Amino acid sequence: MTGPLHDEDLLAELAAAHGTPLYVYDLAAVRRNLEHFHAFDSVRYAVKANSNLGVLRTLREGGARCEVVSAGEIARALAAGFEPGDMVYTADLMDRRARQTVRDLRLHVNAGSATMLEQVASLCGPGDVTLRINPGFGEGHDEKVTTGGAHSKHGIWHEELVAVLARTRELGLRVTGLHVHIGSGLKGRLVERTVEAMDNAVALFQETVTRVSCGGGMSFPYRAADEPFDMERFASLWLAGRDRWSEAVGRRLELEAEPGRLLVADAGVLVTEVCGMKSTGEGGATFVLVDAGFHSMIRPLLYGAFHRIAALGAGDRPTSPKMVAGPLCESADVFTQGKAGAPAPQPLPDMAPGELLVIHDVGAYGAAMASCYNSRPLPAEVVIHPDGEAALARPAIDPNQFLEREQELLR
Numbered sequence: 001m002t003g004p005l006h007d008e009d010l011l012a013e014l015a016a017a018h019g020t021p022l023y024v025y026d027l028a029a030v031r032r033n034l035e036h037f038h039a040f041d042s043v044r045y046a047v048k049a050n051s052n053l054g055v056l057r058t059l060r061e062g063g064a065r066c067e068v069v070s071a072g073e074i075a076r077a078l079a080a081g082f083e084p085g086d087m088v089y090t091a092d093l094m095d096r097r098a099r100q101t102v103r104d105l106r107l108h109v110n111a112g113s114a115t116m117l118e119q120v121a122s123l124c125g126p127g128d129v130t131l132r133i134n135p136g137f138g139e140g141h142d143e144k145v146t147t148g149g150a151h152s153k154h155g156i157w158h159e160e161l162v163a164v165l166a167r168t169r170e171l172g173l174r175v176t177g178l179h180v181h182i183g184s185g186l187k188g189r190l191v192e193r194t195v196e197a198m199d200n201a202v203a204l205f206q207e208t209v210t211r212v213s214c215g216g217g218m219s220f221p222y223r224a225a226d227e228p229f230d231m232e233r234f235a236s237l238w239l240a241g242r243d244r245w246s247e248a249v250g251r252r253l254e255l256e257a258e259p260g261r262l263l264v265a266d267a268g269v270l271v272t273e274v275c276g277m278k279s280t281g282e283g284g285a286t287f288v289l290v291d292a293g294f295h296s297m298i299r300p301l302l303y304g305a306f307h308r309i310a311a312l313g314a315g316d317r318p319t320s321p322k323m324v325a326g327p328l329c330e331s332a333d334v335f336t337q338g339k340a341g342a343p344a345p346q347p348l349p350d351m352a353p354g355e356l357l358v359i360h361d362v363g364a365y366g367a368a369m370a371s372c373y374n375s376r377p378l379p380a381e382v383v384i385h386p387d388g389e390a391a392l393a394r395p396a397i398d399p400n401q402f403l404e405r406e407q408e409l410l411r
Contacts, residue, residue: 035391049260054383056080130177135197141185148182181215293326321345373403
């Protein structure tokens with residue numbers, strides 16, 4: 001493996017300079033990943049996957065638009081140089097801050113529930129809107145990220161579309177976009193069925209629709225044995241649908257992809273310092289204890305997600321199966337776990353305090369889902385530019401930075 005995220009000396013230097021836990025992103029990898037979507041008419045990046053400004057600017061410069069889901073993401077997208085016209089606000093509801101921001105910027109809204117239509121009309125007046133459709137089925141790498149089907153909160157139920165068409169006309173809304181997203185970690189098994197499910201939606205809104213979004217959620221090969229997502233097949237099936245719908249409505253429709261994970265997953269690593277080792281005896285487990293925890297990267301706890309872990313500077317030292325655990329008091333604070341918390345040790349050498357581990361492929365939903373649990377800081381983030389220059393993109397954020405202000409408020 002090559003590239004700056006596999007340069008052990010560089011990662012060690014960055015950890016020494018900025019501390020650990022530390023996220024490091026390769027912006028050249030982000031730009032390369034964007035090229036995988038060249039077959040689509042447009043690409044709209046899901047900001048929730050990774051909202052680092054360096055990542056956002058790289059994607060904007062590469063020609064991507066963006067999908068935002070909160071007022072905070074809108075602010076970050078603007079700071080990265082995206083114009084309001086480059087954004088679509090996607091949600092099943094709009095909280096107070098989002099409503100104000102959508103109104104002030106007149107953002108295009110992708111409504112995930114029929115109840116949002118009144119809000120859209122009241123905020124922006126008669127105008128264009130996109131509908132997110134729940135086709136009645138879903139797929140994902142975990143039930144928690146399956147976003148289609150009868151038990152998903154996301155999208156307008158497909159059987160309600162006739163009533164929704166009538167309501168949009170009453171409100172003066174033009175449905176110019178149709179969007180479907182059935183889950184995260186798609187293997188592509190339901191592509192044909194999803195494309196076919198859009199036939200009825202396009203027919204219903206054929207007078208006004210101009211764009212169809214096939215969503216995102218494409219799987220990423222976190223394990224060496226995982227098959228890469230078949231982008232060629234996925235794109236060809238959706239492009240065939242676009243051409244069929246374009247012919248039916250008498251004008252060329254735009255086909256848009258809204259990826260997050262595939263654009264950034266392999267562009268990030270998390271560097272963490274070893275604080276010690278411990279064993280639970282014969283027949284038990286050997287733990288490598290590190291300063292990162294589920295407050296730094298929660299995917300293993302939430303989904304039993306696998307991330308390859310490697311020791312920096314280990315050379316040819318012998319390895320044995322080891323668990324990697326963080327500093328939090330919960331038993332679930334373990335990076336090497338599978339579904340339902342099942343132990344999933346990885347081969348690692350014995351390690352001494354002060355050595356470093358690297359958790360790979362954390363560019364998607366790593367820092368974006370981090371927290372300040374236990375009053376611990378959010379990790380710092382470093383970006384490596386295509387010319388090889390590394391720069392601090394965000395310092396570690398201390399949740400106690402406003403401690404004096406809190407004390408004043410309680411006096």
